[in-house]
Amino acid sequence: MRSIVLTKGVPDFSEGAVSFDEDGHLERGKTPTVMNPNDHFALRAALQTRVRHGGHVSGMSMGPPSYSSVLEEAMGEIYSDDSYLLSDRELAASDTWATAITLSAAIEKYQEEVTDVDLVFAGFKTADGETGHTGPQTAWCLEWPIVTHVIALDIDPDERVLRAKRLVEGDVDEIETVEAPLPCFVVTDPEFEPTYRKAAHRLEHKRLRAATEERVEDFDDHLTTWDHEDLRLDSEYIGLDGSPTIVSSVDPIPKAPSEREATMIDPGDSGGMEQVLEELQPYAGGD
Amino acid sequence: MSETRTDGGSEDYEHYEAVVVGCGPGGAAAAARLAEHGIETLVLERGVEAGSKNVSGGLIYAEDSAPYTIDDLFPDFREEAAERPVTDYHIHNIDGRQVTTYDLTDLHEHDTDWCDAVLRRTMDSWLEQRVHEKTSETGGGVLTGVRVNGLLRENGEIVGVTCDELDPIRADYIVAADGVNSELARAADLMDWDEPDEWFQGVKAVVDMDADVINDRFSIEEGEGVAHLFSGDLFEDVRGGGFLYTNEDTLSIGTVFHLDSLVAEEAEPHELLDALLTHPLLAQWFDGEYNELEYSAKLVPDSKKVAHREPYADNLVLVGDAGGQMQAQGPIIKGMNHAVTAGALAADAYALTRGNADPEAAGRRYTTMLEQSGTMGKLRPRRYELTSTVGEHDLVTKAVEGVLNSPVGSIAVGNPIAKRLLPKAYNSPFLVGMLPDTSMAYTTLPSLIGEKHGRTVHWENEIEPPSLEERIGDLTYNTDVGNPHILLQDESFEASGAAVYACPVSAEDFGGGCYRAETVKTNGSEEKLVSLDTQPCVECGTCAIVADTEWTHPRGEKGVEYKQG
Ligand SMILES: Cc1cc2nc3c(=O)[nH]c(=O)nc-3n(C[C@H](O)[C@H](O)[C@H](O)COP(=O)(O)OP(=O)(O)OC[C@H]3O[C@@H](n4cnc5c(N)ncnc54)[C@H](O)[C@@H]3O)c2cc1C
Ligand code: SF4
Numbered sequence: 001m002r003s004i005v006l007t008k009g010v011p012d013f014s015e016g017a018v019s020f021d022e023d024g025h026l027e028r029g030k031t032p033t034v035m036n037p038n039d040h041f042a043l044r045a046a047l048q049t050r051v052r053h054g055g056h057v058s059g060m061s062m063g064p065p066s067y068s069s070v071l072e073e074a075m076g077e078i079y080s081d082d083s084y085l086l087s088d089r090e091l092a093a094s095d096t097w098a099t100a101i102t103l104s105a106a107i108e109k110y111q112e113e114v115t116d117v118d119l120v121f122a123g124f125k126t127a128d129g130e131t132g133h134t135g136p137q138t139a140w141c142l143e144w145p146i147v148t149h150v151i152a153l154d155i156d157p158d159e160r161v162l163r164a165k166r167l168v169e170g171d172v173d174e175i176e177t178v179e180a181p182l183p184c185f186v187v188t189d190p191e192f193e194p195t196y197r198k199a200a201h202r203l204e205h206k207r208l209r210a211a212t213e214e215r216v217e218d219f220d221d222h223l224t225t226w227d228h229e230d231l232r233l234d235s236e237y238i239g240l241d242g243s244p245t246i247v248s249s250v251d252p253i254p255k256a257p258s259e260r261e262a263t264m265i266d267p268g269d270s271g272g273m274e275q276v277l278e279e280l281q282p283y284a285g286g287d
Numbered sequence: 288m289s290e291t292r293t294d295g296g297s298e299d300y301e302h303y304e305a306v307v308v309g310c311g312p313g314g315a316a317a318a319a320r321l322a323e324h325g326i327e328t329l330v331l332e333r334g335v336e337a338g339s340k341n342v343s344g345g346l347i348y349a350e351d352s353a354p355y356t357i358d359d360l361f362p363d364f365r366e367e368a369a370e371r372p373v374t375d376y377h378i379h380n381i382d383g384r385q386v387t388t389y390d391l392t393d394l395h396e397h398d399t400d401w402c403d404a405v406l407r408r409t410m411d412s413w414l415e416q417r418v419h420e421k422t423s424e425t426g427g428g429v430l431t432g433v434r435v436n437g438l439l440r441e442n443g444e445i446v447g448v449t450c451d452e453l454d455p456i457r458a459d460y461i462v463a464a465d466g467v468n469s470e471l472a473r474a475a476d477l478m479d480w481d482e483p484d485e486w487f488q489g490v491k492a493v494v495d496m497d498a499d500v501i502n503d504r505f506s507i508e509e510g511e512g513v514a515h516l517f518s519g520d521l522f523e524d525v526r527g528g529g530f531l532y533t534n535e536d537t538l539s540i541g542t543v544f545h546l547d548s549l550v551a552e553e554a555e556p557h558e559l560l561d562a563l564l565t566h567p568l569l570a571q572w573f574d575g576e577y578n579e580l581e582y583s584a585k586l587v588p589d590s591k592k593v594a595h596r597e598p599y600a601d602n603l604v605l606v607g608d609a610g611g612q613m614q615a616q617g618p619i620i621k622g623m624n625h626a627v628t629a630g631a632l633a634a635d636a637y638a639l640t641r642g643n644a645d646p647e648a649a650g651r652r653y654t655t656m657l658e659q660s661g662t663m664g665k666l667r668p669r670r671y672e673l674t675s676t677v678g679e680h681d682l683v684t685k686a687v688e689g690v691l692n693s694p695v696g697s698i699a700v701g702n703p704i705a706k707r708l709l710p711k712a713y714n715s716p717f718l719v720g721m722l723p724d725t726s727m728a729y730t731t732l733p734s735l736i737g738e739k740h741g742r743t744v745h746w747e748n749e750i751e752p753p754s755l756e757e758r759i760g761d762l763t764y765n766t767d768v769g770n771p772h773i774l775l776q777d778e779s780f781e782a783s784g785a786a787v788y789a790c791p792v793s794a795e796d797f798g799g800g801c802y803r804a805e806t807v808k809t810n811g812s813e814e815k816l817v818s819l820d821t822q823p824c825v826e827c828g829t830c831a832i833v834a835d836t837e838w839t840h841p842r843g844e845k846g847v848e849y850k851q852g
Binding site: 199202206 | 303452454
């Protein structure tokens with residue numbers, strides 16, 4: 001199986017990592033980039049596929065050069081063989097639509113120049129954008145089937161189909177089993193749990209981990225960067241110009257104003273405490 | 288996910304030529320040797336890493352007479368995985384503050400090429416790496432975090448293993464090197480856990496001490512190490528003894544007791560360890576400081592009684608503690624070296640019979656090799672067999688004990704000639720091998736020697752060992768919540784009460800241990816019942832024997848994780 005894993009960098013929102021300017025705005029430049037938390041689950045599905053069926057896995061990300069750190073993290077985690085970074089000033093400020101166009105162009109270029117692809121994996125929503133659009137839009141551009149909310153995955157390489165369990169959220173959670181032909185786009189759910197019930201799979205996992213430890217050391221040798229010209233993309237369709245989404249404005253979420261008045265009482269003051277008890281009496285009930 | 292279990296037909300299951308269960312010294316040796324024969328070998332180990340479940344005293348011996356030693360199979364072993372070599376060996380006979388010390392170097396060096404102290408986490412995890420490298424070359428490898436929970440059978444015959452974490456695996460050859468509480472040996476009906484007198488229980492503390500301080504306090508140089516053994520009246524009437532070995536920058540201090548004696552005396556293992564730690568004799572080495580890194584415990588089989596003479600069934604063989612191959616040569620404990628020998632022989636036996644249609648061919652060959660290499664003779668000394676079968680053993684012991692206890696006897700031991708003879712006798716492998724398992728050998732004689740020839744120890748030992756609660760608190764556990772690995776079958780005190788004392792992490796009047804006793808009132812009558820909480824369990828195996836339980840190991844990676852061992 002040959003797969004591409006799409007992963008994205010997001011500001012590190014963990015304690016102490018985030019930088020704000022004087023006005024309380026996020027300083028992206030100063031805030032370190034980490035892998036989008038949900039992508040970790042997508043990666044597990046790609047790793048499971050790689051372990052069970054062998055083949056090749058590439059990590060792919062679109063973003064500033066600093067995102068290579070995310071691809072490096074991905075390599076450590078899913079033992080990807082190589083990484084592709086789509087990076088270019090012209091690509092900056094892309095919305096999900098322009099991102100999908102860029103990603104699909106890159107996947108097509110990859111198919112032409114590197115190898116055929118059976119599966120593309122993506123995580124569920126990003127921690128900063130929260131739209132969940134990029135995956136489906138990219139699949140649409142590629143004209144591939146897409147399976148989302150995947151919690152378990154099995155692939156039949158001979159029949160060239162995948163069977164997946166999807167978590168369908170409604171009033172009650174339902175699990176749906178679907179089948180799709182390859183190549184296919186897979187969006188994994190955070191509930192995805194890889195299973196390795198064969199010794200051979202676990203040994204392969206261990207072998208891949210050891211091989212990756214060495215590869216990660218020379219990460220840059222396994223990184224390819226493509227800009228919009230490499231992808232033969234017209235700048236009209238990408239970046240800010242190619243982004244039809246208009247964010248009309250970003251409002252800070254106002255703090256709910258308190259409507260009640262507060263009286264401060266010193267618990268040491270017996271008169272004050274008496275007052276508290278009096279106030280509470282109507283709510284005490286049973287009296 | 289696509290794997291379907293069809294009824295009875297196991298063609299779908301994975302297959303390895305050899306499966307080795309356990310990656311202690313026995314399993315490591317077997318696997319390394321199998322791989323050297325070009326055999327595809329899969330090793331399954333339940334710990335997060337090999338060594339994380341293991342405890343030994345531990346001095347590993349390389350015997351001159353052994354067909355295989357650990358450095359034959361793993362050439363860098365001593366430099367990479369061992370602590371200090373033992374260059375000095377003493378036994379202390381204790382009677383209160385009176386101590387007589389004998390140099391036991393002669394006994395220790397008998398048939399010994401070298402002997403190093405080891406800590407099992409370091410040692411076994413190092414072995415695991417080497418074994419994985421070797422077995423990977425022939426299409427296998429080591430998998431940790433996998434607990435084998437039974438045997439796969441087809442038409443009643445053993446054809447593979449079943450695991451908690453993996454689908455069943457078929458194998459042409461199965462090496463059970465799963466230690467003293469071998470679930471596989473039991474599943475194959477080769478061993479049982481019935482009689483307390485067939486086992487010892489070992490309890491140990493690893494104590495932090497700078498390398499320089501060790502050199503200074505034990506008067507040794509870098510690259511040298513000492514072993515001290517302790518016997519006499521400091522453990523009251525419980526039969527067994529204590530040990531202290533120097534590691535690189537820690538000390539291993541522990542006790543090994545006959546399990547039946549622990550039960551009979553209702554002794555608390557942790558208190559016996561404390562009796563050793565707080566004895567005035569040890570004050571010279573602690574200098575008032577005591578920093579315990581780890582408390583641990585494990586059962587030890589007594590090969591004289593349980594070493595299986597034909598340790599195989601179908602294509603399964605038992606290696607090391609799993610087959611009861613742990614030799615107590617008087618005060619010297621030899622388990623790891625025999626596990627290594629047996630593991631390597633089991634591998635050779637399979638290589639020699641490979642392709643033979645009879646599944647028991649390898650097992651039979653292995654049995655012959657254990658005999659011919661002299662290994663079985665060490666594990667089950669003929670002298671012991673002869674005396675014990677005629678029942679003379681007890682008689683002799685009783686007689687000797689009677690004499691020793693009499694005024695005449697104690698005068699005899701106190702005799703100036705005895706003063707010269709006794710150290711010689713102690714250093715005789717022959718005589719020491721004859722020492723019967725009674726309090727005569729462990730208590731009466733040593734304390735008499737201490738009393739008659741001893742010097743008084745004037746040091747004050749002021750250290751305070753941690754409480755049981757603190758010891759448990761310092762251990763690392765990965766608890767399998769809601770899935771206890773030991774089930775109490777009979778909760779009456781008669782059936783299972785012994786575990787309240789004998790369990791090394793339980794004690795009477797201690798609510799934080801595994802076993803507790805409580806008095807329950809029912810319809811006017813009172814009943815003493817036992818309850819079990821496996822959370823603090825260190826998986827020593829004691830309660831499998833002394834209580835009525837359904838005993839298994841926890842699932843892979845679950846339970847206690849030793850950092851030292
Ligand atoms: C306190 C104490 C002091 C000792 N002192 C000495 C000494 O000084 N010198 C000496 O030579 N010996 C000593 N011994 C004995 C020695 O530790 C053993 O004889 C030796 O470890 C036996 O090796 P083994 O390979 O057979 O088993 P072990 O070392 O017990 O290894 C068994 C392995 O199998 C694994 N395992 C168990 N069950 C399963 C399962 N179901 N599935 C998968 N894996 C499993 C375990 O995790 C473990 O890694 C001492 C023992 C104790 C307790
Ligand atoms: S519960 Fe049993 S196996 Fe666990 S530590 Fe206590 S005696 Fe040992």
